Amino acid sequence: xxxxxxxxxxxxxxxxxxxxxxxxxxxxxxxxxxxxxxxxxxxxxxxxxxxxxxxxxxxxxxxxxxxxxxxxxxxxxxxxxxxxxxxxxxxxxxxxxxxxxxxxxxxxxxxxxxxxxxxxxxxxxxxxxxxxxxxxxxxxxxxxxxxxxxxxxxxxxxxxxxxxxxxxxxxxxxxxxxxxxxxxxxxxxxxxxxxxxxxxxxxxxxxxxxxxxxxxxxxxxxxxxxxxxxxxxxxxxxxxxxxxxxxxxxxxx
Amino acid sequence: xxxxxxxxxxxxxxxxxxxxxxxxxxxxxxxxxxxxxxxxxxxxxxxxxxxxxxxxxxxxxxxxxxxxxxxxxxxxxxxxxxxxxxxxxxxxxxxxxxxxxxxxxxxxxxxxxxxxxxxxxxxxxxxxxxxxxxxxxxxxxxxxxxxxxxxxxxxxxxxxxxxxxxxxxxxxxxxxxxxxxxxxxxxxxxxxxxxxxxxxxxxxxxxxxxxxxxxxxxxxxxxxxxxxxxxxxxxxxxxxxxxxxxxxxxxxxxxxxxxxxxxxxxxxxxxxxxxxxxxxxxxxxxxxxxxxxxxxxxxxxxxxxxxxxxxxxxxxxxxxxxxxxxxxxxxxxxxxxxxxxxxxxxxxxxxxxxxxxxxxxxxxxxxxxxxxxxxxxxxxxxxxxxxxxxxxxxxxxxxxxxxxxxxxxxxxxxxxxxxxxxxxxxxxxxxxxxxxxxxxxxxxxxxxxxxxxxxxxxxxxxxxxxxxxxxxxxxxxxxxxxxxxxxxxxx
Numbered sequence: 045x046x047x048x049x050x051x052x053x054x055x056x057x058x059x060x061x062x063x064x065x066x067x068x069x070x071x072x073x074x075x076x077x078x079x080x081x082x083x084x085x086x087x088x089x090x091x092x093x094x095x096x097x098x099x100x101x102x103x104x105x106x107x108x109x110x111x112x113x114x115x116x117x118x119x120x121x122x123x124x125x126x127x128x129x130x131x132x133x134x135x136x137x138x139x140x141x142x143x144x145x146x147x148x149x150x151x152x153x154x155x156x157x158x159x160x161x162x163x164x165x166x167x168x169x170x171x172x173x174x175x176x177x178x179x180x181x182x183x184x185x186x187x188x189x190x191x192x193x194x195x196x197x198x199x200x201x202x203x204x205x206x207x208x209x210x211x212x213x214x215x216x217x218x219x220x221x222x223x224x225x226x227x228x229x230x231x232x233x234x235x236x237x238x239x240x241x242x243x244x245x246x247x248x249x250x251x252x253x254x255x256x257x258x259x260x261x262x263x264x265x266x267x268x269x270x271x272x273x274x275x276x277x278x279x280x281x282x283x284x285x286x287x288x289x290x291x292x293x294x295x296x297x
Numbered sequence: 298x299x300x301x302x303x304x305x306x307x308x309x310x311x312x313x314x315x316x317x318x319x320x321x322x323x324x325x326x327x328x329x330x331x332x333x334x335x336x337x338x339x340x341x342x343x344x345x346x347x348x349x350x351x352x353x354x355x356x357x358x359x360x361x362x363x364x365x366x367x368x369x370x371x372x373x374x375x376x377x378x379x380x381x382x383x384x385x386x387x388x389x390x391x392x393x394x395x396x397x398x399x400x401x402x403x404x405x406x407x408x409x410x411x412x413x414x415x416x417x418x419x420x421x422x423x424x425x426x427x428x429x430x431x432x433x434x435x436x437x438x439x440x441x442x443x444x445x446x447x448x449x450x451x452x453x454x455x456x457x458x459x460x461x462x463x464x465x466x467x468x469x470x471x472x473x474x475x476x477x478x479x480x481x482x483x484x485x486x487x488x489x490x491x492x493x494x495x496x497x498x499x500x501x502x503x504x505x506x507x508x509x510x511x512x513x514x515x516x517x518x519x520x521x522x523x524x525x526x527x528x529x530x531x532x533x534x535x536x537x538x539x540x541x542x543x544x545x546x547x548x549x550x551x552x553x554x555x556x557x558x559x560x561x562x563x564x565x566x567x568x569x570x571x572x573x574x575x576x577x578x579x580x581x582x583x584x585x586x587x588x589x590x591x592x593x594x595x596x597x598x599x600x601x602x603x604x605x606x607x608x609x610x611x612x613x614x615x616x617x618x619x620x621x622x623x624x625x626x627x628x629x630x631x632x633x634x635x636x637x638x639x640x641x642x643x644x645x646x647x648x649x650x651x652x653x654x655x656x657x658x659x660x661x662x663x664x665x666x667x668x669x670x671x672x673x674x675x676x677x678x679x680x681x682x683x684x685x686x687x688x689x690x691x692x693x694x695x696x697x698x699x700x701x702x703x704x705x706x707x708x709x710x711x712x713x714x715x716x717x718x719x720x721x722x723x724x725x726x727x728x729x730x731x732x733x734x735x736x737x738x739x740x741x742x743x744x745x746x747x748x749x750x751x752x753x754x755x756x757x758x759x760x761x762x763x764x765x766x767x768x769x770x771x772x773x774x775x776x777x778x779x780x781x782x783x784x785x786x787x788x
Binding site for chain 1: 313318320321322323324325360361366367368577626627628630689690691692694695699718719721722751754755
């Protein structure tokens with residue numbers, strides 16, 4: 045069960061090898077999290093994450109393999125994960141790829157792959173778990189979106205559009221979950237130094253997985269609907285969204 | 298998940314519930330029952346359908362004790378019938394949903410008062426038993442269940458009548474058992490005689506916590522009721538300054554020239570209602586410090602023999618409807634613990650931490666408990682009990698309370714489960730060492746584990762928290778190992 049501060053005891057993570065997801069889990073294990081099901085497609089990465097989480101105090105960590113683009117398996121995996129935990133306090137949806145804008149934008153299959161991995165798959169995952177949580181009568185879905193989806197820009201529009209789609213879907217689902225006991229929180233990090241961004245130039249307001257994790261925990265504690273990480277990005281993107289296109293094109297990052 | 302077939306006449310509706318602290322909501326199928334028979338019927342149907350059940354009264358427990366996510370919550374408040382009353386002896390038998398407010402309205406004018414009154418009249422008798430509630434007279438009279446002579450309990454195997462002499466194990470497991478041994482259907486209470494509806498109250502200020510401890514230790518025994526309000530924000534030499542209010546029921550001679558009928562008149566009203574939930578942060582260290590300053594200065598250094606009404610003395614907050622909204626939309630937690638006499642350093646430590654961290658508790662209350670009763674999960678044990686409210690939201694709150702848990706457990710103390718919404722589950726067994734004994738009784742009457750609450754799930758105190766996962770993990774690891782081998786081979 046979640047406690048008064050929203051701290052979960054059990055969690056399912058889809059995209060269990062994500063640097064941000066693992067940082068969030070470590071932060072939650074330091075509080076109440078004890079039993080975890082990690083879902084992902086990279087078995088070696090999952091095994092590493094298992095060791096890491098057990099080292100910080102998780103009692104039971106299981107893994108399940110799933111490629112979220114295989115949407116036909118999503119429902120089964122969600123039910124299986126829920127059965128293993130008994131009660132699902134938190135679902136962290138962290139599956140995603142950055143893609144390579146330069147080559148992807150002329151490659152129909154690559155574009156479809158990024159959008160399926162980042163939008164279609166996670167939306168299917170969220171749908172499966174939303175049904176479970178509604179029946180269960182409580183539980184929180186935390187979705188890793190991105191500020192890149194706030195206003196999609198030329199330099200990464202494939203990724204940005206995928207996150208914009210996911211973010212919109214999550215906003216709608218959050219409304220749909222009102223009054224069911226379950227809830228949904230959207231996390232919009234800025235540029236985070238992870239494996240995903242290795243070798244790329246940091247954007248302004250660059251942050252780290254642990255800093256994002258701290259913001260996520262704080263967001264849960266205050267029942268936030270949306271968490272920006274770092275927090276000033278809420279204001280920054282609030283302004284950037286309104287900029288005329290002429291100026292928007294000149295914004296660095 | 299299927300909604301159980303509603304028995305004839307018993308309405309079941311899905312509702313999102315929280316405790317008084319308004320944290321950790323969960324959706325439950327609420328069955329409103331109006332009689333003992335309906336309680337039996339709902340329970341039988343739920344047990345047959347394999348659904349989890351817990352009873353709920355007026356929902357004044359602060360945390361998640363009276364909710365069961367996805368399960369059935371039996372709302373007993375409509376079963377508020379006075380079944381038997383002996384005005385000669387003060388023995389009354391009432392439906393579990395009867396509130397202490399209703400009891401007082403019915404019996405104070407006839408010269409009988411509830412044996413134990415908490416800080417609110419809006420609790421049911423069933424809830425009072427399940428939490429084994431206490432009042433300002435614990436040092437003198439013990440907790441609520443010490444005045445319950447008999448109760449009828451609905452269990453999955455049928456209705457049982459228990460008393461301290463008749464299946465004492467089940468009676469005492471139910472006292473403070475958080476509703477997990479069954480649903481209290483009705484209970485017989487021994488009320489206490491009063492001549493008036495007033496209290497004769499002595500008020501005094503204590504300059505700091507040590508002064509307060511000394512004053513209470515020296516003279517609490519002279520009073521039936523005693524409580525200290527603590528200014529948790531005062532610092533330095535004023536740290537823990539307090540206002541003590543102590544008293545007893547006034548006699549007819551105290552209220553002269555009022556006649557007996559007038560002296561027993563009891564008709565408190567709700568003077569104000571918190572209409573909406575204000576934004577979080579209304580109660581912060583600045584506003585609370587200002588309030589505390591006022592409250593402390595308003596109190597006299599010493600005033601004796603003041604007459605106060607029952608509502609003013611026992612239930613000041615009941616005058617403000619839905620005051621729990623004041624903490625804002627995120628709600629609040631009330632932390633109440635008890636440490637044995639001799640652990641005054643722990644008490645000082647806790648008050649110092651609240652003061653140092655500017656944790657603004659709107660209501661901080663210190664009391665002395667007398668000896669506990671035989672209930673294995675009953676909260677009160679002889680010692681000091683401190684309670685305070687803190688709004689949820691600040692990131693420092695969770696870790697602070699976790700540290701306090703360690704301090705309290707280390708001093709041989711415990712937190713009050715009726716207030717809890719966040720205890721680290723690993724500490725439950727340390728704080729309640731008789732848990733195994735309680736579990737044995739509970740498993741005897743509810744072997745299938747029908748009675749479940751969010752509290753019992755969160756703290757894992759009715760059974761093992763979940764099926765073992767080890768075999769599957771081994772399998773996953775084996776697969777991972779295979780994959781690693783393949784990878785190495787291909788590399």
